[in-house]
Amino acid sequence: MEGFKGLLNQREADQKIPNLKAIEEQIYSDEEVKSFLERHKSELDPQAVRKGTSALLEFIMERDARKNQQAVKAPGLEPSLEVHNGFILVTYSRTEEAIREERERKRRRLIHSINMPKNIAEASFSNLSMTAERQDVIQELINFIEKYTPDKNEYHKGLYLSGPFGVGKTYMMGALANQISQKGVEITLVNVPTFSFEMKQAISTNKVEEKLLKIKETPILVLDDIGAEMKSAWFRDEVLMVILQYRMLQELPTFFTSNFDFNELEEHFSVSGQNNEETLKAKRLIERIRFLAKEYFVDGINHRNPS
Structure with missing residues (x-):
């Protein structure tokens, strides 16, 4: 066998x-x-x-x-x-593809998006129409990206974009984030109305300071849709003022978008939820925004609901 x-x-x-x-x-x-x-x-x-x-x-x-x-x-x-x-x-x-993918993952990790629209993840200046209403703003944003360095001895002032709904203010901030992250720079974008709600909830869990720290110390900050949050003296004084005061003293670049110009935003912040006039506190807040950002008015068609 x-x-x-x-x-x-x-x-x-x-x-x-x-x-x-x-x-x-x-x-x-x-x-x-x-x-x-x-x-x-x-x-x-x-x-x-x-x-x-x-x-x-x-x-x-x-x-x-x-x-x-x-x-x-x-x-x-x-x-x-x-x-x-x-x-x-x-x-x-x-492989070259793997290297590109890893580089892209690292770049995306530099962008911290808090309750921002999904489309900002792919936002690009190349997809923005260079209309007369946008030209100066886009050029200012590009200039900022080209000149920005993390050198703390040089202050880079941000922009405050005001204007009507749907004209592309938030999208521009997304394009800024995607472009600046390619230089290895960390940036945080925050939707202010949602953030204000989350901060109130954080009181009960004792996480207010933790959340504030992450926002106020980020190298570049975008506060999107400021003024659209519910009127609140607490949010104005204990959250926004703390963030803006720190960033003003540290000279950290800060950007804003809003439907309000500076005067309208001051009026918004001068009235608390109980309709108490607090003009001085509102003025102090606006002065810090003025220090941090140059105001630009953005006009154009409403891209959310084009007629």
Whole structure:
């Protein structure tokens, strides 16, 4: 019985030999393999080449799997051949696509978006129509991006964009964020009405200071739709004033969008939820905004509801 089994095993081995030879022929006729062996012929004797057959096969299989979009041993890595101490080895390095994807992931991690519209993730100045109403603002934003450095000895003033609904103020801030993040700069965009609601909720969980710290210390801050929040003396004095006071003293770039100009925003903040006139506190807040940002009026058609 044992002899019979041995005979079968021998026949199976004999049947595999032609397949093995065919595989070897394919390996050594591969143009990249031939080129590699030619370049390194002074380093590789016939025995080393023979021992490296499995490495050459791995290289070909991994390379072709990528070309044919099949499953691969190391996704995101590209195989290559090299000689080390007289042995043929397959090494893997990141593909250009993987490098670009990683760079993009790192860039996106620099943008902190708090309750902002989804479309700002893809916002770009190239997608903005350079209308007469937008031209000066877009140029100012581009100038800021080109000139900005994290050098604390140089103050870079932000912009306060006022204007009607749907003219692209928030989208411009998204374009600013996407462009400045390509320089490796961190930026935070905050929708003020939603933020004001969340800050009130944070009182019960004792997280007001924690949330404030993240916002006030960010290298570049965008306060979007300021003035659209519910009137609140507490939010004005304990949240916005704290943020703006810190950023004014530290000279940190701060941007704003609003449906109100400076005078209208001052009126908004001069009345608390109980209709108490607090003009002085409102003026102090507006003075800090004036210090942090230059006001620009943005007009145009309403892109949310074009007529």
